Amino acid sequence: MSADPTQTLAFDTSCHLFSGCGFNTVAPGLHSFLFEPIWGNTNGLYFNKPMLLALLGSIIVVGFFWAAFGKPKVVPGKLQMVAEAGYDFVRRGVVYETIGKKEGEKYVPLVVSLFFFVWMMNLWSVIPVAQFPVTSIIAYPIVLAAIVYIVWVSLTFKRHGFVGAFKNFTGYDKSLGPVLPLAMTIEFFSNLLVRPFTHAVRLFANMFAGHTLIVLFTIASWYMLNGIGIAYSGVSFVMTIVMTAFELFIQAVQAYVFVLLTCSYIQGALAEHH
């Protein structure tokens, strides 16, 4: 990193589309997801904005729940009521619905933590100043998906033994007859290799795309703001607001989908026949 990388914000440039600048100078791309380290350098140890947001986000989540559940009361206050609603939504709406009350109770803390952690990391996308979804850096979804993967795979072995787990992974079913080896191969790859990958990438790609769209419209609003471009800029600005609202929705949905899949995997690991 010998060059002098500068964060590409639309406002970094005083150049506009119709005042001589071309199309390929400021468009958002992969570089919108790379940050100059706050500390260290990218060849070794470093600390950058997404890391700061990740740690800050987890402190916010813990802080929120500490304020709500630190000294909980039987007759709840407003904050506790809100937090309880969120907790209850994940516990009943996701865990009990998929795994069941008896088996699922053990996994409630994990799933609740995952949901609020992912949601907070997504929410950074629209929080002023931060304005970057931590989950659009693949490392974070991978960590979470890996934790879930380890949980359900080890659970499958623990529950069914080695042969049982293998049957569970491969969807062993005698009635398939001659197609069985093919089906087992596909299932094995699908469950053990593709599943964790899609689990992580689904979240990553959604947040990546969402952030790209918002950045694109934001930059365009500024970049086209001269001459005839003002009309385009207006449209772009409206789109920025629309996309931000849409992202708010997607952030919650993606957090929900992430934990729903988590529960579905755990449920599959507990099931007698996959």
Place this chain on the structure above:
Amino acid sequence: MTHSWVQFAAEQENPLVPPWPELVIGLIAFVIVFGFLAKKLLPNINKVLEERREAIEGGIEKAEAAQTEAQSVLEQYKAQLAEARHEAARLRQEAQEQGAALIAEMRAEGQRQREEIVAAGHAQIEADRKAAASALRQDVGKLATDLAGKLVGESLEDHARQSRVIDRFLDELEEKAEAAR
């Protein structure tokens, strides 16, 4: 300037390959959240939710207890009421019987008194009749002897004989009367 950063980005590896420091930070961040929630905050709220559930169900239980108590009190009250009614009926019956007995007794007493009075009257009448009869007998005897004396012209001196005759005569008369009756 901007170009160099874009250049740098292009030089970076695939965006799907995570740099390990970010993996570590991601893990730390999640462990912070999971640790606090799983070890302290969620058990906290679970305890309170359980307490709340118990408080609500306790209230329901209390209400049920109160209801059963009310029910038993009502039954007791009804039983007492029935008993009281029974008692009242019994007392009324007794009073009626007593009254009837009293009336019967008084009637018997009245009867007895009436009979006594009647008997006394009869006795009186009998005594009077006897007195009258004896007085009459004397008077009739005297009048008859006087009359006979006057008719015969001589006094019948012999009283003893006289009275015997008279008595015999009267007895005959009485016997006749008895026979005629």
